[in-house]
Amino acid sequence: ILNVEQSPQSLHVQEGDSTNFTCSFPSSNFYALHWYRWETAKSPEALFVMTLNGDEKKKGRISATLNTKEGYSYLYIKGSQPEDSATYLCAPRTGANNLFFGTGTRLTVIP
Amino acid sequence: DSGVTQTPKHLITATGQRVTLRCSPRSGDLSVYWYQQSLDQGLQFLIQYYNGEERAKGNILERFSAQQFPDLHSELNLSSLELGDSALYFCASSVEPGVNNSPLHFGNGTRLTVT
Numbered sequence: 368i369l370n371v372e373q374s375p376q377s378l379h380v381q382e383g384d385s386t387n388f389t390c391s392f393p394s395s396n397f398y399a400l401h402w403y404r405w406e407t408a409k410s411p412e413a414l415f416v417m418t419l420n421g422d423e424k425k426k427g428r429i430s431a432t433l434n435t436k437e438g439y440s441y442l443y444i445k446g447s448q449p450e451d452s453a454t455y456l457c458a459p460r461t462g463a464n465n466l467f468f469g470t471g472t473r474l475t476v477i478p
Numbered sequence: 479d480s481g482v483t484q485t486p487k488h489l490i491t492a493t494g495q496r497v498t499l500r501c502s503p504r505s506g507d508l509s510v511y512w513y514q515q516s517l518d519q520g521l522q523f524l525i526q527y528y529n530g531e532e533r534a535k536g537n538i539l540e541r542f543s544a545q546q547f548p549d550l551h552s553e554l555n556l557s558s559l560e561l562g563d564s565a566l567y568f569c570a571s572s573v574e575p576g577v578n579n580s581p582l583h584f585g586n587g588t589r590l591t592v593t
Contacts, residue, residue: 410480413581465534468521
């Protein structure tokens with residue numbers, strides 16, 4: 368069992384606001400960090416896979432950074448839209464060949 | 479559409495019974511992962527297969543078993559079912575044997591209700 372913490376647990380923002388979430392994980396034996404978006408009644412969908420310290424990835428208005436030495440990753444959403452409403456999951460791989468998912472940050476974007 | 483197919487979508491059964499959940503991975507993917515999501519909990523890793531061989535094991539109960547067949551589809555067998563086994567079971571696939579660089583592609587899940 369891996370201690371993966373995501374904060375905040377939930378977040379309400381107004382349409383157009385920018386926001387960010389945090390994923391914290393043990394920094395030892397780090398291999399990779401995955402971010403997924405999980406919309407209600409759908410299945411989780413991959414956003415990013417990050418492996419190197421200092422990595423920055425971007426997909427449209429969503430971007431992520433990775434700090435493997437201190438064990439955290441940030442996910443940023445610029446100019447939030449209602450369709451961004453979802454639960455955002457992070458999942459590190461450290462050591463064992465599987466991903467340990469955090470409980471996620473539930474984002475609600477208010478039109 | 480992720481390309482991962484899970485059947486059935488819903489399953490209602492009684493305690494003590496046995497069920498089989500089926501997963502067909504995305505075309506070209508050799509790895510299959512099974513996850514369980516219970517109420518108010520995150521995705522819990524159960525087991526992974528790569529090209530027919532068990533690759534990694536998580537918190538899978540002894541009452542549960544899985545296998546991956548030569549055509550790469552996988553089945554998760556749950557026996558002596560208890561009320562606490564009610565959950566959403568996801569299958570995911572990826573092209574690589576590990577989870578370093580390849581994202582997981584998730585199916586839509588099977589919702590199991592044990593009454």
